[in-house]
Amino acid sequence: MGGVTHRTVALLGSTGSIGTQALEVMAAHPDRFSVAALAGGGNLALLAQQAAATRAPVVAAAYGDADALRAAIADATGDPGYRPEVLVGHDAATTVAGGGADVVLNGITGSIGLAPTLAALAAGSTLALANKESLIVGGPLVKAAARPGQIVPVDSEHSAIAQCLRGGRADEVRRLVVTASGGPFRGRSRAELADVTPAQALAHPNFSMGRVITTNSATLVNKGLEVIEAHLLFDVPFERIDVVVHPQQQIHSMVEFRDGSTIAQLGPPRMLVPIGLGLSWPERLDDVDVPCDWSRAQSWDFHPLDDEAFPAVRLARQVGEAGGTFPAVYNAANEVAVDAFHEGALSFVAIVDTVEQVVAAHDAGAGDASSVEGVLAADAWARAAARDLVLAAR
Numbered sequence: 482m483g484g485v486t487h488r489t490v491a492l493l494g495s496t497g498s499i500g501t502q503a504l505e506v507m508a509a510h511p512d513r514f515s516v517a518a519l520a521g522g523g524n525l526a527l528l529a530q531q532a533a534a535t536r537a538p539v540v541a542a543a544y545g546d547a548d549a550l551r552a553a554i555a556d557a558t559g560d561p562g563y564r565p566e567v568l569v570g571h572d573a574a575t576t577v578a579g580g581g582a583d584v585v586l587n588g589i590t591g592s593i594g595l596a597p598t599l600a601a602l603a604a605g606s607t608l609a610l611a612n613k614e615s616l617i618v619g620g621p622l623v624k625a626a627a628r629p630g631q632i633v634p635v636d637s638e639h640s641a642i643a644q645c646l647r648g649g650r651a652d653e654v655r656r657l658v659v660t661a662s663g664g665p666f667r668g669r670s671r672a673e674l675a676d677v678t679p680a681q682a683l684a685h686p687n688f689s690m691g692r693v694i695t696t697n698s699a700t701l702v703n704k705g706l707e708v709i710e711a712h713l714l715f716d717v718p719f720e721r722i723d724v725v726v727h728p729q730q731q732i733h734s735m736v737e738f739r740d741g742s743t744i745a746q747l748g749p750p751r752m753l754v755p756i757g758l759g760l761s762w763p764e765r766l767d768d769v770d771v772p773c774d775w776s777r778a779q780s781w782d783f784h785p786l787d788d789e790a791f792p793a794v795r796l797a798r799q800v801g802e803a804g805g806t807f808p809a810v811y812n813a814a815n816e817v818a819v820d821a822f823h824e825g826a827l828s829f830v831a832i833v834d835t836v837e838q839v840v841a842a843h844d845a846g847a848g849d850a851s852s853v854e855g856v857l858a859a860d861a862w863a864r865a866a867a868r869d870l871v872l873a874a875r
């Protein structure tokens with residue numbers, strides 16, 4: 482047994498892929514965790530069930546009606562003695578994030594996660610960060626708001642790198658090697674991507690995740706975001722962060738050291754361990770997942786990235802190097818383009834083409850990355866620019 486003390490957890494995005502798996506991990510370790518608050522989006526039925534199961538003292542939703550949520554919770558629990566505080570509205574997750582839980586797990590999708598990330602850091606909570614977008618768009622602002630060690634990465638690649646670096650020294654690191662599945666369209670040329678459908682893009686080879694990240698895995702935008710995330714979390718320059726395609730995703734990422742040694746972190750392609758570590762860091766919980774089965778013959782493959790068919794990582798490196806509001810623009814344009822692709826208004830390859838055009842149109846001098854308002858203004862500008870391109874493509 483590890484020496485993890487009991488922690489209260491505020492779970493943002495509790496009804497999503499990360500959120501529901503976090504509740505599984507917590508339910509398996511009831512002596513280690515209790516739910517301080519749940520925050521969801523619009524799935525009030527699932528949120529009410531989660532509230533009833535965890536007896537969360539605070540339950541928040543971004544959309545819907547507070548009375549409807551209270552009624553759903555009453556239905557789900559059947560116990561009139563359980564009457565949680567209910568919050569509904571755009572800022573509800575941010576209020577929850579700032580509530581002072583020991584750990585805030587941010588499992589919201591998109592740059593709307595920025596305000597909750599900053600609220601959790603300001604409240605002094607440990608931030609278990611799945612919502613990579615908030616770090617990428619907030620960049621130096623988010624880093625400046627965090628004390629050393631306050632952000633614990635939940636993204637599997639970054640959890641892997643953090644595990645490889647445990648007890649190590651930053652000056653021993655030569656390179657980070659971020660692994661990528663390559664997505665469902667791995668091996669296709671750009672021409673062969675022309676007609677792919679949203680349903681095909683959502684068929685991730687290994688992980689069951691939310692719609693945006695799954696689409697981003699197919700375009701490789703997810704890997705682009707993860708290169709910027711790695712740069713920000715581990716202070717390694719972009720030219721020393723590599724991406725390698727590893728379709729089996731058993732190696733979650735690696736760190737190469739200056740003496741030529743490489744440490745890799747391995748495990749089945751599931752999120753339970755990164756989530757468990759996010760909640761319990763620096764301790765490990767017992768039996769969070771099953772390890773790799775070495776009694777079974779298996780082959781693991783590695784391929785270079787095809788930047789011609791999948792230019793998203795190359796573009797992410799450019800916006801990461803440019804800094805300022807460029808990463809926020811890249812992310813916001815992508816969020817709009819992904820929605821448009823699922824609405825049938827953009828082709829698959831036009832997602833990254835749109836991002837590239839919006840980035841190219843962004844005026845470096847116009848963006849102010851030193852304030853939340855400046856970042857949000859760049860985000861809003863990029864969304865409007867991307868929407869104009871989507872309309873022009875119809």
Ligand SMILES: NC(=O)C1=CN([C@@H]2O[C@H](COP(=O)(O)OP(=O)(O)OC[C@H]3O[C@@H](n4cnc5c(N)ncnc54)[C@H](OP(=O)(O)O)[C@@H]3O)[C@@H](O)[C@H]2O)C=CC1
Binds near residue numbers: 542590613637
């Ligand atoms: N899923 C995974 O395995 C991984 C995910 N990540 C990252 O984790 C984050 C979450 O991903 P994932 O769980 O897949 O996404 P999902 O789409 O499955 O879940 C998103 C969650 O956010 C909630 N939500 C939406 N809007 C708001 C809002 N305004 N306030 C509060 N909650 C809101 C949704 O609620 P509702 O459904 O009720 O509307 C849902 O609970 C993303 O940043 C992703 O990149 C990183 C690595 C792996």
Ligand SMILES: CC(=O)[C@@H](O)[C@H](O)COP(=O)(O)O
Binds near residue numbers: 638704
């Ligand atoms: C599980 C996780 O961390 C996802 O971000 C995953 O990495 C997606 O894999 P690819 O983006 O490599 O397809």
Ligand SMILES: [Mn+2]
Binds near residue numbers: 636637638707
């Ligand atoms: Mn990842």
